[in-house]
Amino acid sequence: MSATCVCGSDLWPYRGIDPVQQPTPMGHEYVGIVEEIGSDVTTITPGQFVIGSFFASDNTCEICRAGYQSSCRHRESVGENGAQAQFLRVPLADGTLVATPDVPSDDLLPSLLAASDVLGTGWFGAVAAAAGPGKTVAVVGDGAVGLLGILSARQLGAERIIAMSRHESRQQLAREFGATDIVTERGVDGVAAVKELTNGLGAHSVIEAVGTQESMLQALRSTRPGGHVGYVGVSHDVTLPGEEMFFSHVHLHGGPAPVRRFLPELIDLIWNRTIDPGKVFDLTLPLDRAAEGYAAMDERRAIKALLRP
């Protein structure tokens, strides 16, 4: 393992919101050099530098071929094996791992690691929200996924990007990634601010990168009729009111990002230094100080902690 990191979703069990009954391997983001392969592996070879994502997928079933590798019929959780470690077993290696053109220089590591989940997830949020040329995109959530949703929307050609953030350092990164407007309000006031910026209509595309009831409603209500909500914040205790959904006229799509669909393109963009998603890592620690990374993210002192095994 060359690098791994702490995910916003790792904070749910850390905070006890997702109960943890026993010692449990943690982490599901990873880049590294292949040490050994299983006997059925045909395309991945030892020595390659590879990136995979949180779900292993065969990449051949009907669902994978439709681009939903994170719902692969034979999917397995990679996180169960624990990527915050020196070594990681990745099942279904041929379908799951993508090799870079060469072993990358050290400065590319953070961005390549970001592709493993947080960039892939922000990218899926932007795609699910139909971000693109001529569109105004609003982003609910200023964690690493939300910030990389901004980068993704910009890369996909969005005209205007509204970051919803109350934290100055995150606002700054949001602007670096392409945000054109900042809204500091939340809830009803946040929705009103987005509408004010969009001629009373709401954004064309809204990326939801939190996963709470408040953030989902904020996303739904910030979207104009006919617009798209892309939700990638792992849903926690959310129930959507049917009548409001119905009359909102929005499109809703999201879920666990099929990162595998986007990996070749994302690796390319990083390799060519077109994008620099690694900027979300504002704390780097040796693996044996992982606990400090959790604490810093929990207290929002760090956006995202990179761990070096």
Add this chain to the structure above:
Amino acid sequence: MSATCVCGSDLWPYRGIDPVQQPTPMGHEYVGIVEEIGSDVTTITPGQFVIGSFFASDNTCEICRAGYQSSCRHRESVGENGAQAQFLRVPLADGTLVATPDVPSDDLLPSLLAASDVLGTGWFGAVAAAAGPGKTVAVVGDGAVGLLGILSARQLGAERIIAMSRHESRQQLAREFGATDIVTERGVDGVAAVKELTNGLGAHSVIEAVGTQESMLQALRSTRPGGHVGYVGVSHDVTLPGEEMFFSHVHLHGGPAPVRRFLPELIDLIWNRTIDPGKVFDLTLPLDRAAEGYAAMDERRAIKALLRP
């Protein structure tokens, strides 16, 4: 007014589920010949045979131009004026009404009337569910909207269409409209039956044409990851579980159909006798016997009642 009819959604107040506090004009489906125009109307002229839908729209605002005329910034309810009547005032006539090439022959009336809502709504359900070539489409609900969702999916090129219906006469019409398979089970068993017909995956596209909690969950659960649910049944006491939505990986879209978007194309298909959606009318009554139409639909003795003023 040449013809009007009773809608499934008229049954909500009829049954007391939507409370009615005072005498209220009813009906929102209409075709007829223009008698008079307002002073601002420029494109519609007296003598034209016209079709409109339940919401009046300017057809020029940004939302209309995006194809969501039923969320027009200046929309007005036509139903408030009551289309089950001899005459109807239609606001925003230029944006709302579409004239046929000529005054139609009498046998085209039922199909043209169907375009006013029930066909337009089924069509939007099929479009929202992304029905098309190579797709397996399931339809939840065998009312007139569900049945015309089948016709629409067929017309849009769907490969296989699963009608979910327990009523023999409706199953027969479903087959006439293009259904290739019938599933009689509901709820958990209905979902299992759809999965069995689709290699364990679920349908690519599911049209939801009821609007209850049970039907929405049946639709969500009958759709494969990456597939689309198009919901057009007016939502009543529905709450969608966020976590299930998230992990289902489906697309969700729907709401009050922007019939105006589809009217020119639908009129064309009817005028050329490519489609015959008027078959959903299995009861025709003079307007002053409208109450019998409501009763017959309420007791499911009729699919849809046409009223002749």
